Amino acid sequence: MSQKPPEKRLRLRRKENVERGTCKMNDATYKYLKISGKIEVVVAGKKKLELTASPTSDIPENEVWINVDEMKAAGLSDNSIATVRSARM
Template sequence: MSRVEKRLRLRRMDEVSEGEAKVNPKTMEFLGIKDQLEVVIAGKKRLTFKALPSEAVPVNEVWINTLEARAKGIADNSIATVRAKI
């Protein structure tokens, strides 16, 4: 069984707590995300975040913590594959 995944833009935001990611509720519904999401960058870096729904986030973006992104080597505006964590 294949999982639904989508290429989305990762944005660094100070308002997001470490280990969490803010996602548009419509995107969460489309991807079938319940509580955790998996982000894969360039097929190499695989990260897991607690998903929080937020209407402020555009449909094609995922917001993550600025310091955490910098520590893990994620540039602002990076494109990544996002899917629900099994």
């Protein structure tokens, strides 16, 4: 039986300077979640987004920065809490 990938509840932030289809997150969080490129964002048990993640040291550990338009299209407000994990291959 395979072990579940690590996941963490993080705050989603709308940011203008992030490209569509990508997100930015803290280096330590990136390593903790064992991300190999893409993440899944799950809110209330429903998968909302799959994004390409890039680690950055200047972002708080409990936040994921996502493009404003992409979050609006998915129906997510700024400061939402969501479960984030590495995307399944």
